[in-house]
Amino acid sequence: xxxxxxxxxxxxxxxxxxxxxxATVAIAGCGIASYLLYDPTGPRxxxxxxxxxxxxxxxxxxxxxxxxxxxxxxxxxxTVNKAIEMLGGIERFVNxxxxxxxxxxxxxxxxxxxGATANPQLVAEIVRLCYKxxxxxVIVTDNPINDPAxxxxxxxxxxxxxxxxxxxxxxKTHLFKHTTLIDGRLIxxxxxxxxxxxxxxxxxxxxxxxxxxxxxxxxSMKNWYGLLGxxxxxxxxxxxxxxxxxxxMVKPTLVILDGTEVMVTNGPTGGSVSDLKRxxxxxxxxxxxxxxxxxxxxxxxxxxxxxxxxxxxxxxAGATDVKSLNPIVTTxx
Amino acid sequence: MGSVPGRAKHLExxxxxxxxxxxxxxxxxxxxxxxxxxxxxxGVSSTPIELPSQPPTLTREEKPAxxxxxxxxxxxxxxxxVYEPENLYEKINGKAPLYIDSGFVKLFTQRxxxxxxxxxxxxLFVFDMADIGNAFSxxxxxxRPDSEDLADMQFGxxxxxxLYFVHGKxxxxxxxxxxxxxxLYTMEQVADKIIDIFPFDKNTKIDELALLPQENxxxxxxxxxxxxxxxxxxxSDTFTAQYKIDGETIMAFLSEQAGITEAKTMAENxxxxxxxxxxxxxxxxxxxxxxKTFDFYxxxxxxxxxxxxxxxxxxxxxxxxxxxxxxxxxxxxxxFTEAVSDE
Numbered sequence: 001x002x003x004x005x006x007x008x009x010x011x012x013x014x015x016x017x018x019x020x021x022x023a024t025v026a027i028a029g030c031g032i033a034s035y036l037l038y039d040p041t042g043p044r045x046x047x048x049x050x051x052x053x054x055x056x057x058x059x060x061x062x063x064x065x066x067x068x069x070x071x072x073x074x075x076x077x078x079t080v081n082k083a084i085e086m087l088g089g090i091e092r093f094v095n096x097x098x099x100x101x102x103x104x105x106x107x108x109x110x111x112x113x114x115g116a117t118a119n120p121q122l123v124a125e126i127v128r129l130c131y132k133x134x135x136x137x138v139i140v141t142d143n144p145i146n147d148p149a150x151x152x153x154x155x156x157x158x159x160x161x162x163x164x165x166x167x168x169x170x171x172k173t174h175l176f177k178h179t180t181l182i183d184g185r186l187i188x189x190x191x192x193x194x195x196x197x198x199x200x201x202x203x204x205x206x207x208x209x210x211x212x213x214x215x216x217x218x219x220s221m222k223n224w225y226g227l228l229g230x231x232x233x234x235x236x237x238x239x240x241x242x243x244x245x246x247x248x249m250v251k252p253t254l255v256i257l258d259g260t261e262v263m264v265t266n267g268p269t270g271g272s273v274s275d276l277k278r279x280x281x282x283x284x285x286x287x288x289x290x291x292x293x294x295x296x297x298x299x300x301x302x303x304x305x306x307x308x309x310x311x312x313x314x315x316x317a318g319a320t321d322v323k324s325l326n327p328i329v330t331t332x333x
Numbered sequence: 334m335g336s337v338p339g340r341a342k343h344l345e346x347x348x349x350x351x352x353x354x355x356x357x358x359x360x361x362x363x364x365x366x367x368x369x370x371x372x373x374x375x376g377v378s379s380t381p382i383e384l385p386s387q388p389p390t391l392t393r394e395e396k397p398a399x400x401x402x403x404x405x406x407x408x409x410x411x412x413x414x415v416y417e418p419e420n421l422y423e424k425i426n427g428k429a430p431l432y433i434d435s436g437f438v439k440l441f442t443q444r445x446x447x448x449x450x451x452x453x454x455x456x457l458f459v460f461d462m463a464d465i466g467n468a469f470s471x472x473x474x475x476x477r478p479d480s481e482d483l484a485d486m487q488f489g490x491x492x493x494x495x496l497y498f499v500h501g502k503x504x505x506x507x508x509x510x511x512x513x514x515x516x517l518y519t520m521e522q523v524a525d526k527i528i529d530i531f532p533f534d535k536n537t538k539i540d541e542l543a544l545l546p547q548e549n550x551x552x553x554x555x556x557x558x559x560x561x562x563x564x565x566x567x568x569s570d571t572f573t574a575q576y577k578i579d580g581e582t583i584m585a586f587l588s589e590q591a592g593i594t595e596a597k598t599m600a601e602n603x604x605x606x607x608x609x610x611x612x613x614x615x616x617x618x619x620x621x622x623x624x625k626t627f628d629f630y631x632x633x634x635x636x637x638x639x640x641x642x643x644x645x646x647x648x649x650x651x652x653x654x655x656x657x658x659x660x661x662x663x664x665x666x667x668x669f670t671e672a673v674s675d676e
Contacts (some may be wrong), residue, residue, distance in 0.1 A: 058505075105428065111510040146427050150411065154510075186636075194438045214427035235431070266475055268427045271508045272476045272492040300463070 053194055054179040055227075057251045058203035059286065060093055067325045070294060073332035074247035076260050079282035083215045083256075084129065085329070087284055093253050094133030094202055101200035102166070102250075104128055105207040105223045106142040106157050108269055109150035115263045115276045118206045120160035121300045122258055126204060127164035132320035140173045141169040142226045143193040169196045172208060183315065186238060186243045192249075202253040205288065208296045209259045209279075211267035213252055215239045216306045219295045220255040220270045221247045221289040237309070245309035247289055257283040257291045259298045289318025346484040380469045393545060399443050402457065402526050404519045408523045412456055431474070435559050436467035445523075453516050457523065461622035465537050466557065466570075468504040472497060473556040483524070484554060488554065496520050501533030541572050541589060544642070546665045550573040553583065562586065563647060566604045567599060568621040573647065575656050581651050587644040587666075600625075603643065604636050621663075626652070635659045640670030 024150050056109035069086040071079040076130065084090055087136060094100055104118030130138045141162040143149040145312050148170045152158030158168050169175075177194040179189035198204060207223035214223060214236055224246035235242035266275045279298045285291035287314045293303050303309050313320045358407040366468040368573060390395040399413050412534070414424070417439055424440065432440075447453035474489055474626040476497070483489030489498030496507040500523035507520040513527040524639060536632060542555060562571035563586075590596040604625070608614070612627040627634045637644040644662050649655035 081348070106420070110508070111454075113511060114508070145423055196360045212427045215429055233429075236427070266428075266477075269425050270478075271506060272477050273512060274492045294394065 003289065005253060009087070010227045050176065053179050053192075053198070054187065055192070055194070055197055055250060058202070058253045060253055061249045062286070064094075066092075067327045068223075068283065068290050068294070068322065068327040071136055071282045071284075071328055071332055072280055072330070073282070074260070074278075074280050075157060075332070076119055076258065077125050078332045079280075080122060080125055080256060080258075080284065081129070082330065082332045083282050083284035084254075086330060087254075087286075090129045091131035092307065093204070094130050094135050096134030096136075098130075098133075099137045099139070099199060100130045100135045100202045100204065100253075101197050101204060102130070102138065102140045102204045103142060103223065104140065104157055104205075104227065105218070105226065106146045106148075106151045106155050107226065109144075109146045109154040110269065110271075111154060112156045113273060114270045114324050115208050115261050116268060116270050117155040117212065118208060119258055119260070120156035120270065122208055123157050123254065124160040124164040124166075124242040126139070126206060126256065127161060127166040130202075130204075133288040135202075136285075138150070139169050139196055139228045141164045141171070141196045143171040143229065144215070144226065146235070157303070171229075180247070181245055181249050184248065186235055186242050187245050187249060193227045193229060197227075203250070205250075205252050207255070208261075208263065209255060209257060209298050210263035210270070211265055211299055214306070215243060217292070217299055217301060219292040220257050220285075221292050221308065223255075224250045238278060240306075240308040240311055243308040244315060246310075247312040248315050250288075252288065255285055255291050257285070257286045257295050259283060259295055262298045264299060283289040286329060287318040287325065289313055289320060290322050290327075293320040294322050294327070349449040363518040399457075399459075401530060402443070402523055402662060403445055404523055404526075406448055407455075407519070407653075408448055414440075414442045416442070432462070432471060435470050436463040437449055437461075438463050447516075453513060454510045454512060454522065455516060455520055455523075456508045458508070459527070459531075460504040460506075462504050463498065464502050466539055467559065468499045468502055468559040469539055470559050471504045472499045474540055474558070476553065476556075478554075486603060489524075491521075493516065493517075496524055500528055500531060503527075503533075503536060541570075541587065544587060544589075544665065544669060545574050545585070545660050546576075547573065549576045549578050551577055562588070564610075565603055567602055567606075568643070576661075578654050578658055579651075581649075581654045583649050583654055584647045585644065585662055587662065588643055588645055590638075590641050590643060592641050593638075594641050596641050599643045600636050600638040600645075604632055607634055607636070615652075617656065618653060619660065621660060622656055628657070637663065638650040639663050639666035642666045642670075 066087045069083040073079040086235045099193055104123050104124065106117050108116045110116045127138050127140065140157065152168055161168050173196040174194060179187065179192050180188050180189050205220050205223050207220050210220065211217040212218040218294040221243050227250065259279045261276045262279045263270045263275050264277045282296060283291050283294055289309060293309055296303060296306055309320050312318060319325060338496065350585040403409060406571045416424050418433050418437055419442060421432060421437065424442065441455060441459040444454055444456045462471060470490055476490065479494055480490040480492050483491055483496065483498055486498050493512040494509040498505050507523060509516040509520060545555065557572045558571045558573065560569045560656065563567040568588055571586055572582055572585045576585060590599050607627055607629060612629040615626055615628045617623045617626040622635060622637065625635055626635045632650060633652040634645065634647060635655055637659065646655040646659050
């Protein structure tokens with residue numbers, strides 16, 4: 001018997017229709033599943049908006065004529081004490097019972113004498129001053145580029161902090177939370193080193209003045225880079241904007257910009273004592289834009305050489321016209 | 334009863350299974366890709382907070398070499414750290430682009446601490462820069478002025494707390510924790526060990542250095558810009574050197590191109606670049622430099638080509654001295670190109 005006799009046309013059509021029906025059902029099923037799974041809004045932030053945090057505002061009330069003080073002198077302890085005294089004394093910045101967070105630049109595991117990190121004696125003096133002002137607790141913290149424990153140990157900041165009665169807080173994953181800077185372009189849903197600051201009443205930044213290969217200079221605004229978590233090196237592509245946004249994000253009580261010895265070349269890590277130049281200048285300010293605007297002169301830079309200064313000023317983070325602030329300038333021998 | 338012939342049925346099934354398998358594989362690939370997407374690039378992040386990543390570890394071949402550098406009377410203060418281009422910034426932060434743009438391959442670092450004095454320690458940085466030219470570029474661009482040259486090294490110097498030198502493809506730094514003569518001496522011993530342990534063909538030279546006139550050359554002033562010399566994108570592999578002539582310090586530069594035509598074109602392009610950036614052609618004292626001399630914001634800039642070389646003088650204070658230096662350069666290159674054409 002031939003195939004045609006075994007498969008009459010009516011049976012083939014029936015089979016075709018059956019198969020077509022099954023295929024249609026399958027396609028329709030895929031279509032319905034796709035419709036149900038379709039997300040028209042795109043990926044949502046990994047952190048819901050209500051879980052985003054904002055750093056507290058640690059600033060103190062402004063006092064005209066006491067925004068910034070520049071003290072010339074070779075001894076850091078003496079110059080920083082004088083600078084704070086001229087701005088109203090530590091009592092203006094630290095109240096009885098306060099928890100003070102000090103954020104020095106401890107970015108690298110290098111010895112203090114290379115000037116790549118905050119001077120440990122200076123950090124210790126600020127810790128002591130805070131206790132003198134009535135602080136209940138003083139923590140010293142940073143999220144360094146190198147291994148944190150090595151940075152605090154080899155820079156001497158850890159030991160100096162402990163000897164002065166402060167407590168070093170090293171970064172741990174659970175201490176980070178996500179934040180978004182309003183009006184920011186780069187700091188969006190980005191992890192920041194948060195919890196030590198969440199519990200603090202006051203924030204003091206301490207940084208050296210350094211040449212920086214990428215940014216031009218590393219001073220008090222760049223110091224806040226240590227608050228960023230995640231793959232923060234991606235921001236190097238737009239270094240001026242990120243530094244400006246850091247100044248918008250962080251409202252400190254006081255910044256100490258140490259120009260006693262300035263890293264004039266091969267920054268930010270330096271490596272040789274010959275990279276440093278003695279400038280014998282200590283700057284204390286409630287305005288870190290103003291502090292950096294003054295400090296850049298010690299690197300033989302103009303304000304226009306550091307675009308992030310003007311960007312930060314435009315965003316309302318501070319003033320580059322230092323003279324308008326009537327800074328106090330004095331000398332301590 | 335009719336049926337699909339057996340062979341056709343099997344073929345149908347086989348094709349169907351293949352199609353299903355392809356669809357399945359596509360689904361797996363999409364699943365894997367979506368589960369590991371870097372959202373932070375889009376400003377959204379579902380990734381956990383990252384602390385500084387653990388650096389890659391040494392291979393079994395690399396480890397013994399660095400461990401053997403431990404000086405007598407010192408202990409290893411840390412594990413050997415290894416950094417590659419992706420994470421170099423975790424060690425040297427803002428300096429990383431300088432190295433990466435100069436051919437950086439790998440960095441090994443190791444700290445050693447004195448057994449008798451915990452305040453005395455050193456850190457060794459061994460940058461693999463892929464070739465001697467790259468290593469020399471990094472070395473020269475960061476060279477500290479007023480430093481002391483290291484004896485028996487072609488490219489090496491020391492400061493009061495550190496040593497820096499080139500060894501083949503490696504650029505090496507030894508940084509001390511204090512300005513200690515004892516520590517400096519120990520670091521020099523480590524440097525000697527490095528030279529013994531890391532193989533290097535001592536015949537490897539940087540040929541262009543021999544092209545620079547030696548007369549009046551300020552020792553140790555030679556630098557190599559691998560790209561964008563003087564801000565001009567076209568000027569790569571450019572050597573600069575300082576000369577002391579008639580009491581003035583002059584900077585000369587030279588860049589070898591592929592051939593004579595290329596050198597002429599590059600010189601012309603650089604002159605155009607200078608003019609676009611405010612340079613004004615000025616009358617040369619030496620007629621042979623006419624059309625090649627510019628006033629650049631009060632300084633003298635001279636650009637010319639000889640054979641395959643683009644060369645000139647950069648930002649000189651005094652035009653007369655600049656032209657004298659330019660003639661020295663040009664004569665040297667002419668002698669070289671004539672010698673080459675005689676071969």
